[in-house]
Amino acid sequence: xxxxxxxxEQFVAxxxxxxxxxxxxxxxxxxxxxxxxDEAQAESxxxxxxxxxxxxxxxxxxxxLQRLAIxxxxxxxxxTLFWGIDKMFIGEQSYIARHPDRQAIERIIEAENATGVEKxxxxxxxxxxxxxIDSKDSASLVTVLHTDDNAYTVRVWAAKYLGKxxxxxxxxxxxxxxxxxxxxxxxxxxxxxxxxxxxRLGLEKPAKPDTDSSKPPKTNGSWQAAPDDCDPELD
Amino acid sequence: xxxxxxxxxxxxxxxxEQARTDKTAFAALFxxxxxxxxxxxARRLPGAAVAEDVTSQVFLKMVKNFNSFMGDExxxxxxxxxxxxxxxxxxxxxxxxxxxxxxxxxxDCDTEQPDTIDECDNAxxxxxxxxxxxxxxxxLSPEHQDIITLRFFEGLNSTExxxxxxxxxxxxxxxxxxxxxxxKNIYKTRQQQTPGxxxxxx
Numbered sequence: 001x002x003x004x005x006x007x008x009e010q011f012v013a014x015x016x017x018x019x020x021x022x023x024x025x026x027x028x029x030x031x032x033x034x035x036x037x038d039e040a041q042a043e044s045x046x047x048x049x050x051x052x053x054x055x056x057x058x059x060x061x062x063x064x065l066q067r068l069a070i071x072x073x074x075x076x077x078x079x080t081l082f083w084g085i086d087k088m089f090i091g092e093q094s095y096i097a098r099h100p101d102r103q104a105i106e107r108i109i110e111a112e113n114a115t116g117v118e119k120x121x122x123x124x125x126x127x128x129x130x131x132x133i134d135s136k137d138s139a140s141l142v143t144v145l146h147t148d149d150n151a152y153t154v155r156v157w158a159a160k161y162l163g164k165x166x167x168x169x170x171x172x173x174x175x176x177x178x179x180x181x182x183x184x185x186x187x188x189x190x191x192x193x194x195x196x197x198x199x200r201l202g203l204e205k206p207a208k209p210d211t212d213s214s215k216p217p218k219t220n221g222s223w224q225a226a227p228d229d230c231d232p233e234l235d
Numbered sequence: 236x237x238x239x240x241x242x243x244x245x246x247x248x249x250x251x252e253q254a255r256t257d258k259t260a261f262a263a264l265f266x267x268x269x270x271x272x273x274x275x276x277a278r279r280l281p282g283a284a285v286a287e288d289v290t291s292q293v294f295l296k297m298v299k300n301f302n303s304f305m306g307d308e309x310x311x312x313x314x315x316x317x318x319x320x321x322x323x324x325x326x327x328x329x330x331x332x333x334x335x336x337x338x339x340x341x342x343d344c345d346t347e348q349p350d351t352i353d354e355c356d357n358a359x360x361x362x363x364x365x366x367x368x369x370x371x372x373x374x375l376s377p378e379h380q381d382i383i384t385l386r387f388f389e390g391l392n393s394t395e396x397x398x399x400x401x402x403x404x405x406x407x408x409x410x411x412x413x414x415x416x417x418x419k420n421i422y423k424t425r426q427q428q429t430p431g432x433x434x435x436x437x
Contacts, residue, residue: 004415004436011435012387015365019277021270025287029294030265036298037261044302 092123099130101157108153125154133161138170145189146177152189159189163196171197175206251308255301264311265294271389272315278388279323279380281369289326293318316385316399324377371421379414386411 096105105126114122129150132140141162145155162170174194177183183190198205250267253260272293277286296318297304304314372380378400385396393407400407419436 004419005411007435008415008418009387011364012368015368016361017274017278017365017388018283019274019286021273022283022287025273025290026266026269029269029291030262032291033265033294033298034258034262036295037258037301040298040302 092120095123095127101130104157108151108157111153112151122151122154125150126157129154129158133158133165136165138162138166139173141165142170142173142177142190142193145174145193146181146183155189156192159193160196162193163200166193166197168201168203171201171203251304251306251311261298261301268312268315269294271312272319275316275319275384275389276323279369279372279384280326285326289319289322292322296322310398313395313398316389317401320381320385320399324380327373327377367422367425371418371425374421375414375417379410379417382407382410383414383418 096102096109099105108126109119109122112118112122129141129144132144141158144150144158145162147155150158162174166174171194174190174197178188178190178194181190185191186195195205197203250260250264254264255261269290273286273290276289276293277283280286280289293315297315304311306314372383375383381400382396385391385399386393391399393404393411396402396407397404402410422436
């Protein structure tokens with residue numbers, strides 16, 4: 001406190017104020033306040049009761065979980081829809097468009113004249129075969145070549161790649177399979193693959209031991225001849 | 236220790252909580268604070284009747300908002316002073332110029348007749364000092380009025396005034412210095428007009 005403050009304080013202290021409280025006023029005010037206190041208590045209780053009745057307490061945690069569940073459901077529905085649309089319309093087209101051998105696949109689809117479910121089935125076969133090609137699984141590809149469940153054009157396509165991939169071991173397996181199945185048709189995928197391997201390895205075609213010209217060639221299933229526009233020529 | 240803390244025994248801390256549910260405790264709380272709030276109002280307002288009215292308003296506002304009040308009894312006293320400051324300023328705003336109120340105050344003082352000649356002289360001088368002090372204070376801004384009266388009428392320190400007026404103690408001190416400077420100027424002006432007994436700063 002500075003000197004001036006101190007002087008002023010002393011000055012104020014020297015003045016007598018008429019500030020004695022009145023007992024009458026105090027008592028009257030007390031009575032008034034206690035009445036107001038009663039009213040305030042009653043209002044407070046009424047508000048509490050109303051709150052208890054009208055507003056059901058909602059726990060923040062349950063509210064949070066509820067919102068989380070809604071968000072999760074929404075995401076799942078969106079994901080499923082997108083997956084379905086992609087699978088039905090976009091997936092196939094994008095698979096073909098991105099495929100390294102896109103033209104061959106388009107020719108296969110065109111040759112098989114596949115639409116709807118058949119097209120999906122055909123694409124599934126193509127994908128399986130491509131996985132085998134990609135993993136250079138020659139033995140499995142040989143199996144594909146003589147499996148009637150696969151479309152002829154797909155098998156011819158597989159044969160082209162097997163011709164590029166296969167070595168002497170593969171050729172031996174193919175020749176054994178040809179012998180076992182009695183395949184003689186030069187357009188059979190097995191024959192095509194064997195010829196391609198031999199051509200690539202510079203091997204000669206083995207002479208046929210005893211061919212019965214009266215015996216009809218084994219066609220290895222019900223497939224038809226490969227269409228001209230699905231010529232399994234490799235680059 | 237400030238005036239607020241000095242009058243607060245620790246055992247009284249729970250009275251606020253008791254007063255929320257117990258009418259008797261509430262009455263005790265009122266009686267404990269009535270006198271000081273009334274005195275504060277009486278020193279700032281012209282006449283006992285006005286001081287009583289404003290004091291009533293202060294406590295009625297308090298009871299209305301008592302359930303929403305959070306804090307100990309020290310905070311409660313600060314709260315009461317804050318309501319009182321607001322009510323006093325509100326009273327002056329609603330009654331127009333504060334000078335009018337002091338005119339009334341002077342009239343009231345003049346009508347009180349002393350019993351003896353000495354008493355008469357002393358009473359006259361005291362009334363003159365009081366009237367002019369209140370007039371000088373009334374010429375300050377409401378904020379400066381609050382600070383000056385809380386500091387010099389109630390004897391609170393800058394921390395306690397800061398709690399009441401929601402200011403930092405340093406800000407209170409700064410306002411206090413400026414307010415005191417203004418009062419000094421008012422007194423100087425008056426001194427030039429009527430030299431003699433009014434001077435306090437020399």
